[in-house]
Amino acid sequence: MHKIALVTGATSGIGEAIAKKFAHNNIDVIVSGRRIERLHALKAELEKETDSRIMALQMDVTRFSEVESAIKNLPDEWQTIEILVNNAGLASGRDKFHEGDIGDWELMIDTNVKGLMYVSRLVIPLMISHGQGLVINIGSIAGREVYPGGNVYCASKFAVDALTKGLRIDLLGENIKVSQIAPGLVETEFSLVRFKGDQQKAEKVYEGFLPLGGNDIADIAFYLTTLPLHVCINDIVVTPLAQANSVFLNRK
Ligand code: NDP
């Protein structure tokens, strides 16, 4: 019997890689995001390549009513979600705080913090009623150390760290594990989104060193699903070899 996972932000980068890794390892996956055409393409690809069932679930995590209706209207056979990967997220801009754009701030808080809260609030009760679960929150090293221009993005990832710890306490006794993966630099569409489509600026972020790829994070996420029932890894901070922390990076 396959487990069922819900992966948010599966249309790109880390989430897409996790969805693929899970599907190739006999986990049925609900792939979720806003760009429905990408979800359909991923579903078609994985159904062709694997024996896992895939469901495309369009939802914008910033809209509670949309998330509520998407989760509540899941067909019965998809309700027994055992693994939730809260991955959907973004940075928008890298301005100094006093020059920051209010719209950028709201987008980051609404997506990275409130989106994670909305999805978790709706999925965790399903896990409780089925008696088992694993929540994997994708935090960031930006949630451990603040860097120049990181201000609100960092604050949103510090919030993910706090929510992860709080959930683990509140879920004691419910048979639900809560883990966090906090990556350093991963080459995805993240920087393209942060710099609002400026390809040159985005490419510069990953120049002169070998960054992590989505697959590296997917391997770790899958490992978390393979642990014995009594073992819960709380937290994994992972960087490329060339990166010591948010500030020190060895570029050639
Ligand atoms: P990508 O831009 O490649 O992927 C982001 C994903 O989030 C997309 O699938 C996007 O889907 C989804 N998303 C964004 N906003 C929403 C929304 N409102 N509703 C639903 N889905 C949304 O970036 P990454 O893969 O790098 O980012 C994934 C996570 O990893 C984020 O939480 C990010 O903060 C975190 N992270 C990234 C690091 C990096 O260096 N890349 C390092 C540490 C953490 P769509 O647009 O289709 O809705």
Ligand code: 8X3
């Ligand atoms: C993404 C990594 O260092 O760009 O969370 O904030 S960083």
